[in-house]
Amino acid sequence: MKFIFVRHGETRANVEQLIYGVTHSDFTENGLNQIDRILDYIKLKEVDYFYSSPLERTRIIAEKIGECIGKKAEVAEEVSEMNYGIFEGMTSNSVLEKYPEEYNSFMNDYRNYIIPEGENVLDFDKRVISFLDKIKDDNGTTVIVTHGGVIRTAIMYLLDLDSEDRWHFKILPGMIIEIEYKNGYGVLVQMRDNN
Numbered sequence: 001m002k003f004i005f006v007r008h009g010e011t012r013a014n015v016e017q018l019i020y021g022v023t024h025s026d027f028t029e030n031g032l033n034q035i036d037r038i039l040d041y042i043k044l045k046e047v048d049y050f051y052s053s054p055l056e057r058t059r060i061i062a063e064k065i066g067e068c069i070g071k072k073a074e075v076a077e078e079v080s081e082m083n084y085g086i087f088e089g090m091t092s093n094s095v096l097e098k099y100p101e102e103y104n105s106f107m108n109d110y111r112n113y114i115i116p117e118g119e120n121v122l123d124f125d126k127r128v129i130s131f132l133d134k135i136k137d138d139n140g141t142t143v144i145v146t147h148g149g150v151i152r153t154a155i156m157y158l159l160d161l162d163s164e165d166r167w168h169f170k171i172l173p174g175m176i177i178e179i180e181y182k183n184g185y186g187v188l189v190q191m192r193d194n195n
């Protein structure tokens with residue numbers, strides 16, 4: 001399988017450095033321009049399968065890609081961004097101020113600590129990996145319109161890296177990441193910055 005992961009374009013929350021996973025945030029002008037560059041790239045590809053996160057910032061892009069390639073995206077809950085619960089919509093400093101105990105617990109054991117009203121990284125990884133396991137051995141090209149956290153988990157899993165290795169990859173808004181996966185072996189082909 002050839003995976004083409006598309007991270008949504010830049011949003012106001014990205015610029016304001018807010019913690020947000022499932023919260024909606026509007027695109028910036030740059031984010032809207034990134035969509036055009038994403039479309040210019042994807043329209044040159046033969047796409048066999050097409051998925052999108054259910055969140056609005058990805059669905060908007062998926063609809064535009066769908067119009068461009070003549071396919072409708074299948075919405076996959078598993079590739080939604082992590083739910084940061086009570087931290088959603090706040091800066092790290094604000095969370096530390098308002099929820100110091102919860103913030104410190106998360107920072108000390110982010111994989112296992114379940115953020116109140118949210119989830120933990122371990123469960124998040126499991127749902128993303130479960131989705132990838134269903135399709136990774138198929139033939140063809142899959143486009144997945146998703147989020148930075150999902151793409152980091154996919155890179156870690158498909159390239160057979162340790163969990164902590166995900167932090168070695170900077171996944172900017174509007175980026176396109178291509179991974180070829182065959183016979184249990186993943187190769188990072190390209191990381192395209194659309195800024």
